[in-house]
Amino acid sequence: MHEAHGFSTRAIHAGQEPDPLTGAVVPPIYATSTYKQDGVGGLRGGYEYSRSGNPTRTALETCLASIEGGARGFAFASGLAAEDTVLRALLKPGDHVIIPNDAYGGTFRLFDKVAARWGLRYTAAPITDLDAVAQSLDQGTRMIWVETPTNPLLNIADIAELAALAHQNDAILVVDNTFASPYLQQPLALGADVVVHSTTKYLGGHSDVVGGAVVVDDEVLAEPIAFHHNSMGAVAGPFDAWLTLRGIKTLAARMDRHCDNAEAIAEFLAGHDAVAEVRYPGLSTHPGHDVAGKQMKRYGGMISFRHKHGEEAAVEMCSRTEVFTLGESLGGVESLIEHPGRMTHASVAGSALEVPSDLVRLSVGIEDPGDLLADLRQALGS
Numbered sequence: 001m002h003e004a005h006g007f008s009t010r011a012i013h014a015g016q017e018p019d020p021l022t023g024a025v026v027p028p029i030y031a032t033s034t035y036k037q038d039g040v041g042g043l044r045g046g047y048e049y050s051r052s053g054n055p056t057r058t059a060l061e062t063c064l065a066s067i068e069g070g071a072r073g074f075a076f077a078s079g080l081a082a083e084d085t086v087l088r089a090l091l092k093p094g095d096h097v098i099i100p101n102d103a104y105g106g107t108f109r110l111f112d113k114v115a116a117r118w119g120l121r122y123t124a125a126p127i128t129d130l131d132a133v134a135q136s137l138d139q140g141t142r143m144i145w146v147e148t149p150t151n152p153l154l155n156i157a158d159i160a161e162l163a164a165l166a167h168q169n170d171a172i173l174v175v176d177n178t179f180a181s182p183y184l185q186q187p188l189a190l191g192a193d194v195v196v197h198s199t200t201k202y203l204g205g206h207s208d209v210v211g212g213a214v215v216v217d218d219e220v221l222a223e224p225i226a227f228h229h230n231s232m233g234a235v236a237g238p239f240d241a242w243l244t245l246r247g248i249k250t251l252a253a254r255m256d257r258h259c260d261n262a263e264a265i266a267e268f269l270a271g272h273d274a275v276a277e278v279r280y281p282g283l284s285t286h287p288g289h290d291v292a293g294k295q296m297k298r299y300g301g302m303i304s305f306r307h308k309h310g311e312e313a314a315v316e317m318c319s320r321t322e323v324f325t326l327g328e329s330l331g332g333v334e335s336l337i338e339h340p341g342r343m344t345h346a347s348v349a350g351s352a353l354e355v356p357s358d359l360v361r362l363s364v365g366i367e368d369p370g371d372l373l374a375d376l377r378q379a380l381g382s
């Protein structure tokens, strides 16, 4: 697959040449832990043991690198396993990291409860505010970590500006690209050094597999990540890799539909009496609208809004929807609704990352938009 091919062509074909033995169009699930050697050290395809490498995982890793515009991709057992490996591979105890003050709850927990015990220092800063991020730098800052759009407040970080700031200070920029997906946003091209994903979300896209990914364009970064990927061993299994590849083939088509539906819903919510504030980067009222327009192809499928009648009304509404399923996670074809304060973000209650108690988060799926709008209308009670 050539770099000059379009996004969908690469998503469907990169790393997925028809099987040379049988012509199978889809890469097989290589359910094997080990590989026969032709004499000691005589590896047939470079494979010796499936923690170190597996052909189904290689297909996924090649595809991930291609669609993120990077040189190397790595597939992990989960998004958090990918994040943990990036921290251990690229940092050492005593180093300092700047993280968003509204990071995904699990990312915050990884820094606060796991990496901190290992000796990593962090500061949570508002990543929409470049001056505040600059003020959080210290002598030991080696990494700026951002999500954009953020979860659950859909704040927008300026990737190019943050990359420049990191590089002026001998640090690297890591972008969690889970919410946008590589179809809508290409952080490496904007200057980021490392992209991480929870492939559980839009890349897998069907709520049927948990996985993570890391993509880099620089061999100097790829080498320690490859070493830790194998040494820590949090690799994607072949069946999970296959499901994720299957999802990626339709990423562009799904994302366009997620965006169409989310745009319609954001407009509807913005005009509704029971809604106090809508957080969707596609609305011109969103404070990050211009930056999002500069670095994203479209604005994504995630929407948060504040219920005008407070926490109880927000919680009750989440139980009243019929097409939107009440549940955690996001990025699948089916629409989901949740209350971050009591669900995905309960672990950050009382911390600097606490979210408004009247906040409702939607992962807008690709069902018929009329059904989604009618469901929200009835759940909001009008």
Ligand SMILES: *Cc1c(COP(=O)(O)O)cnc(C)c1O
Binding pocket: 078, 079, 080, 081, 104, 106, 107, 147, 151, 176, 178, 179, 197, 198, 199, 200, 201, 210, 211, 212
């Ligand atoms: C879900 C998520 C993660 C964690 O990924 P897992 O696959 O659940 O380990 C990290 N970042 C963001 C933005 C997420 O939404």
